[in-house]
Amino acid sequence: MTEPPFTDALAAFAAAPIQSAETARDVLSLSLLDWCAVAIAGRQEPVARVIRSLAEEEGGAPQAHAIGMTARVPTRMAALVNGTISHALDYDDTHFAHIGHPSVAVIPAALALGERVSASGRAIQEAALIGVEASVRAGLWLGRGHYQAGFHQTATAGAIGAGLAAGRLLGLDKGALADVIGLLGTRASGLKSQFGTMGKPYNAGIAAANGVEAALLVAHGFAPRRAGLEDAQGFGKTHHGSGDFGALEGLGQSWLFEQVSHKFHACCHGLHAALEAMADLLPVDPDGISEIRIETHPRWLTVCNIAAPRTGLEAKFSYAHVMALAALGHDTARLESFTEALARDPQVAALRGKVRVVPDQALPETAARVLISVNGVAQEAHHDLLTAMPLASRAAKVRAKAVALLGADRVAALHALINENAAPGEIGAALCKL
Amino acid sequence: MTEPPFTDALAAFAAAPIQSAETARDVLSLSLLDWCAVAIAGRQEPVARVIRSLAEEEGGAPQAHAIGMTARVPTRMAALVNGTISHALDYDDTHFAHIGHPSVAVIPAALALGERVSASGRAIQEAALIGVEASVRAGLWLGRGHYQAGFHQTATAGAIGAGLAAGRLLGLDKGALADVIGLLGTRASGLKSQFGTMGKPYNAGIAAANGVEAALLVAHGFAPRRAGLEDAQGFGKTHHGSGDFGALEGLGQSWLFEQVSHKFHACCHGLHAALEAMADLLPVDPDGISEIRIETHPRWLTVCNIAAPRTGLEAKFSYAHVMALAALGHDTARLESFTEALARDPQVAALRGKVRVVPDQALPETAARVLISVNGVAQEAHHDLLTAMPLASRAAKVRAKAVALLGADRVAALHALINENAAPGEIGAALCKL
Numbered sequence: 006m007t008e009p010p011f012t013d014a015l016a017a018f019a020a021a022p023i024q025s026a027e028t029a030r031d032v033l034s035l036s037l038l039d040w041c042a043v044a045i046a047g048r049q050e051p052v053a054r055v056i057r058s059l060a061e062e063e064g065g066a067p068q069a070h071a072i073g074m075t076a077r078v079p080t081r082m083a084a085l086v087n088g089t090i091s092h093a094l095d096y097d098d099t100h101f102a103h104i105g106h107p108s109v110a111v112i113p114a115a116l117a118l119g120e121r122v123s124a125s126g127r128a129i130q131e132a133a134l135i136g137v138e139a140s141v142r143a144g145l146w147l148g149r150g151h152y153q154a155g156f157h158q159t160a161t162a163g164a165i166g167a168g169l170a171a172g173r174l175l176g177l178d179k180g181a182l183a184d185v186i187g188l189l190g191t192r193a194s195g196l197k198s199q200f201g202t203m204g205k206p207y208n209a210g211i212a213a214a215n216g217v218e219a220a221l222l223v224a225h226g227f228a229p230r231r232a233g234l235e236d237a238q239g240f241g242k243t244h245h246g247s248g249d250f251g252a253l254e255g256l257g258q259s260w261l262f263e264q265v266s267h268k269f270h271a272c273c274h275g276l277h278a279a280l281e282a283m284a285d286l287l288p289v290d291p292d293g294i295s296e297i298r299i300e301t302h303p304r305w306l307t308v309c310n311i312a313a314p315r316t317g318l319e320a321k322f323s324y325a326h327v328m329a330l331a332a333l334g335h336d337t338a339r340l341e342s343f344t345e346a347l348a349r350d351p352q353v354a355a356l357r358g359k360v361r362v363v364p365d366q367a368l369p370e371t372a373a374r375v376l377i378s379v380n381g382v383a384q385e386a387h388h389d390l391l392t393a394m395p396l397a398s399r400a401a402k403v404r405a406k407a408v409a410l411l412g413a414d415r416v417a418a419l420h421a422l423i424n425e426n427a428a429p430g431e432i433g434a435a436l437c438k439l
Numbered sequence: 440m441t442e443p444p445f446t447d448a449l450a451a452f453a454a455a456p457i458q459s460a461e462t463a464r465d466v467l468s469l470s471l472l473d474w475c476a477v478a479i480a481g482r483q484e485p486v487a488r489v490i491r492s493l494a495e496e497e498g499g500a501p502q503a504h505a506i507g508m509t510a511r512v513p514t515r516m517a518a519l520v521n522g523t524i525s526h527a528l529d530y531d532d533t534h535f536a537h538i539g540h541p542s543v544a545v546i547p548a549a550l551a552l553g554e555r556v557s558a559s560g561r562a563i564q565e566a567a568l569i570g571v572e573a574s575v576r577a578g579l580w581l582g583r584g585h586y587q588a589g590f591h592q593t594a595t596a597g598a599i600g601a602g603l604a605a606g607r608l609l610g611l612d613k614g615a616l617a618d619v620i621g622l623l624g625t626r627a628s629g630l631k632s633q634f635g636t637m638g639k640p641y642n643a644g645i646a647a648a649n650g651v652e653a654a655l656l657v658a659h660g661f662a663p664r665r666a667g668l669e670d671a672q673g674f675g676k677t678h679h680g681s682g683d684f685g686a687l688e689g690l691g692q693s694w695l696f697e698q699v700s701h702k703f704h705a706c707c708h709g710l711h712a713a714l715e716a717m718a719d720l721l722p723v724d725p726d727g728i729s730e731i732r733i734e735t736h737p738r739w740l741t742v743c744n745i746a747a748p749r750t751g752l753e754a755k756f757s758y759a760h761v762m763a764l765a766a767l768g769h770d771t772a773r774l775e776s777f778t779e780a781l782a783r784d785p786q787v788a789a790l791r792g793k794v795r796v797v798p799d800q801a802l803p804e805t806a807a808r809v810l811i812s813v814n815g816v817a818q819e820a821h822h823d824l825l826t827a828m829p830l831a832s833r834a835a836k837v838r839a840k841a842v843a844l845l846g847a848d849r850v851a852a853l854h855a856l857i858n859e860n861a862a863p864g865e866i867g868a869a870l871c872k873l
Binding site for chain 2: 051052054055056058059062063064065066079080081082154155156157160187188190191192193194195196197198199200201202203204207208211218221222225226227228229230232233236237238239240242243244245
């Protein structure tokens with residue numbers, strides 16, 4: 006029997022030792038800190054309470070920590086709970102190559118399975134790195150058509166990454182890891198039509214849980230169709246996948262995951278490029294501002310251009326508002342910067358009136374230009390979210406965001422655990438205690 | 440906000456009292472007996488052992504019985520285990536209107552949830568009836584294109600039936616039941632590419648488990664996109680669904696489920712029409728047979744026409760072999776009739792040589808004609824699996840099949856439980872003890 010080629014390559018990658026991945030490892034540990042921060046910050050969201058209710062009533066073997074729970078739960082449930090909760094704020098990392106959120110699907114699977122099998126901290130970080138990279142590759146193999154048709158790659162490609170991370174920690178060999186992928190062909194699911202509802206973070210949870218379930222079943226002897234992703238009526242063909250083998254280019258040598266984007270502002274992603282450009286111009290004297298002009302891709306004008314927001318939620322979709330917040334020194338990384346009180350604040354409202362948003366078809370969707378006139382002096386800055394950031398700057402920004410969410414003490418504790426390759430059980434315990 | 444119309448109609452049906460369903464109720468209780476029999480008979484299959492391993496290591500609240508386990512397990516797990524095990528032999532009921540196996544997805548969900556909430560026997564049979572009917576309707580709404588593209592309706596439409604059965608037992612109102620359907624839009628999955636592997640019965644298990652999970656989450660306050668099945672990028676459109684509203688015709692008044700087919704032979708479905716026709720000609724003097732001629736739709740000639748099978752599995756795909764078995768008085772309902780020993784038996788082999796299989800394009804795929812010459816006398820019989828069978832005959836055949844699988848004592852015990860509307864916990868206990 007011929008091996009399904011994409012599945013086989015991905016399984017071989019997941020079974021092999023990691024090589025030449027220094028930067029990728031560093032980015033993974035940043036993503037792990039970022040993931041911990043957004044997960045802890047999201048633990049009281051309504052969807053977090055709902056998913057914990059399911060976990061509480063099921064109970065079960067105390068195998069892994071679930072955020073916000075005192076009792077540990079079975080691995081599969083920990084993955085479901087932590088995946089869902091960590092995506093509740095939609096403030097986790099994003100990979101634009103395939104458009105997905107790698108960490109929320111993969112890290113919960115790696116942590117839960119790692120805690121279950123008492124893996125080392127290094128082993129779970131390696132498994133997570135394999136998993137996120139595999140999810141990006143699977144997303145590219147499925148292609149843009151898959152996403153455009155309506156599938157949420159975070160859930161679909163994410164399940165494959167989660168399954169490989171879990172399978173690696175279970176010590177599965179290449180053939181068994183290929184079976185995990187094949188089995189996920191029939192188990193993976195998740196649609197974008199849930200965006201704007203609790204269903205979106207749940208999609209991350211089911212990715213993590215499906216991955217863990219498939220890996221555990223294969224470890225117990227489940228024999229699926231190994232070509233379940235790739236055969237004539239496999240997941241790819243049935244789910245509008247392109248089957249692009251370019252997705253395998255450089256696999257094992259270069260790490261697409263390094264290009265993952267972290268979110269540094271607790272608002273719509275369409276506002277981030279403008280906020281980053283603005284950051285280069287700060288601080289300014291807000292009283293001296295005569296105009297803030299933003300040039301952006303026209304698509305965002307129907308997405309996040311509410312001129313005079315009245316609620317905290319509306320504030321997250323307003324160029325004028327976030328520019329006013331930034332100019333006035335509010336930290337847009339903090340959840341608390343997006344409140345009804347600030348939406349109604351007269352100083353903010355006055356400054357909003359000085360913001361002008363101008364469409365520019367020539368700009369990429371990921372870029373923006375900001376021109377600001379302060380006390381008669383004009384300044385200008387440009388930012389593209391795809392521009393690679395030096396690792397040290399990125400680390401500083403991720404850490405500052407985490408501090409904005411959790412405060413310095415908790416972040417120092419998390420940072421120490423991650424840097425010292427703490428065991429997954431210790432990280433899990435910290436997620437619940439901090 | 441406009442309600443999604445198919446979802447709304449199905450939810451209204453699932454929330455309402457059942458009316459004018461005398462025959463449908465009778466067929467459901469036959470299917471329940473049939474389901475119990477094939478589930479118990481399948482409990483030592485390899486996939487049954489694998490799925491129980493997952494359940495055993497997770498443990499959890501003792502909410503519902505799982506076949507082959509002494510400890511009870513959480514509802515969602517019981518649905519996964521029992522759904523998988525009951526489809527392990529592929530000997531359960533089939534509905535040809537949408538091509539799916541309604542009982543293996545829905546009954547495990549209704550039994551598990553019913554046991555959990557201490558529902559009455561009548562309530563779980565009603566919930567199961569609602570669920571199987573809804574799964575057939577959902578299958579028709581998705582349409583033949585969905586199946587042809589590669590989706591296993593047992594898993595996809597089945598999850599909706601399972602979710603509605605579970606939701607009804609949780610006392611959800613119409614709006615909440617619609618939310619269950621919407622949430623399943625992002626959770627349901629299952630592909631035909633797993634046919635021939637453990638993945639096929641697993642698809643029934645995930646249908647049942649997904650339905651239970653969605654119903655429990657909605658009961659806990661999960662607020663999904665209600666139109667998750669129907670909107671522009673909902674499950675239907677993304678999964679090659681036709682969105683045929685003819686699927687709703689007569690909903691609540693007439694019961695498509697009444698046309699469900701029970702399998703009466705432990706072999707490939709393509710052989711069943713010929714075996715039924717042959718049954719009308721039995722008993723015969725095997726020594727006097729000069730020829731058995733079978734006329735069948737040509738598609739089956741590449742599916743189940745092995746001339747001289749050598750194994751028990753090959754024997755399940757051989758016209759010649761099953762006709763020989765029937766003529767010699769072997770009960771083709773029994774699993775034990777399909778062995779390597781019988782495949783090698785000289786008397787069976789000799790009789791196989793007298794069988795001739797002739798394609799006839801004019802016959803429906805569900806029909807066959809058998810002509811037999813015994814001691815110079817020719818006899819002929821025709822059977823179409825879609826021909827409605829009088830309820831009494833059907834009941835007798837289902838019971839005879841169950842006896843062939845389990846023996847008379849166990850079937851009498853199951854029959855009594857079902858007929859006396861035993862509580863789901865009692866049925867669950869019987870599944871484990873008998």
